[in-house]
Amino acid sequence: MAYKIIVNGRPATVDVPGDMPMLWVLRDVLKMKGTKFGCGVGQCGACTIHLDGNAVRSCLTPISAAANRHITTIEGLSEDGQHPLQVAWEELDVPQCGYCQAGQLMTASALLAKHPHPTDQQIDDAMSGNLCRCGTYLRVRRGIHKAAAMSASKSARPKTSARKSSGGK
Ligand code: FES
Numbered sequence: 001m002a003y004k005i006i007v008n009g010r011p012a013t014v015d016v017p018g019d020m021p022m023l024w025v026l027r028d029v030l031k032m033k034g035t036k037f038g039c040g041v042g043q044c045g046a047c048t049i050h051l052d053g054n055a056v057r058s059c060l061t062p063i064s065a066a067a068n069r070h071i072t073t074i075e076g077l078s079e080d081g082q083h084p085l086q087v088a089w090e091e092l093d094v095p096q097c098g099y100c101q102a103g104q105l106m107t108a109s110a111l112l113a114k115h116p117h118p119t120d121q122q123i124d125d126a127m128s129g130n131l132c133r134c135g136t137y138l139r140v141r142r143g144i145h146k147a148a149a150m151s152a153s154k155s156a157r158p159k160t161s162a163r164k165s166s167g168g169k
């Protein structure tokens, strides 16, 4: 059956069985390899995407549940790789092997959208389902705090200085 989905703002139509998980739709049908297969049974978080802004496991989300809804993957987290989390991740060298990190970022970005200044407890609660064999948990937490602080200082900056720094008249 043909399903219409919106991936990173772009409409797509895929002709697949209704029970095909979004992880397979993304990786095998749409050839978007950023979302990772870890366990396939909802236990690791490597495959996390957003469905209408909420973090979900794409290995457990059938295409039939995603039809006509907005899907965001790691490729669509930002247009230029400059999402505050991506900047913080780079500055703090958060990833080690990197395999789990797309899922970490997608869960973290959904958290920040709901809680722009999360506490350690809110971070731990939100991130507890995202496993990392390399043990980057403390750096992930620091990265989320840093991204929250960067977003806060950006939004607190006066608009005039933003115009000046961009060379505006
Ligand atoms: S691959 Fe989906 S939770 Fe592990």
Ligand code: FES
Pocket (backbone or CB within 6 Å): 095, 096, 097, 098, 099, 100, 101, 131, 132, 133, 134, 135, 136
């Ligand atoms: S960075 Fe290696 S599994 Fe998380």
